[in-house]
Amino acid sequence: LLLNPPSANIYRxxxxxxxxxxxxxxxxxxxxLLKGQVFTDGKPSLILSRLRNLNDGACDHAVIRSVFSDxxxxxxxxxxxASVVSLSEKLARLEARNKPRPRSARRSVPNRNRxxxxxxxxPRLCVAHSKYPENPTS
Numbered sequence: 001l002l003l004n005p006p007s008a009n010i011y012r013x014x015x016x017x018x019x020x021x022x023x024x025x026x027x028x029x030x031x032x033l034l035k036g037q038v039f040t041d042g043k044p045s046l047i048l049s050r051l052r053n054l055n056d057g058a059c060d061h062a063v064i065r066s067v068f069s070d071x072x073x074x075x076x077x078x079x080x081x082a083s084v085v086s087l088s089e090k091l092a093r094l095e096a097r098n099k100p101r102p103r104s105a106r107r108s109v110p111n112r113n114r115x116x117x118x119x120x121x122x123p124r125l126c127v128a129h130s131k132y133p134e135n136p137t138s
Contacts, residue, residue, distance in 0.1 A: 128136035
């Protein structure tokens, strides 16, 4: 020890070596995310939270969602999620079907009102303009 004294920052070197050896790099996190090697115990929200923590912004939200749905969730939960999606599709179809139609798609105006519609579209004149159309101010 006297002939070869240890360097002053030996603990920093040991710490950095341990961190580089055992740290999970972003590439490894992404690889684990894509392989689906995520702990699947706990609530689905906890599983999704773990996936998002593994992501670190490297993947699109759609990729995380597909990995989440492909992960080893219970089959009952998958069935419930699938029924919710199909239910929302059915509701969207019903809403589109019950949407009010534009005026042009409704029935045409009955014949008895056809003559009056021209009167309604012409502007009504005041008394002076109707009596004296050339010079109403005199």
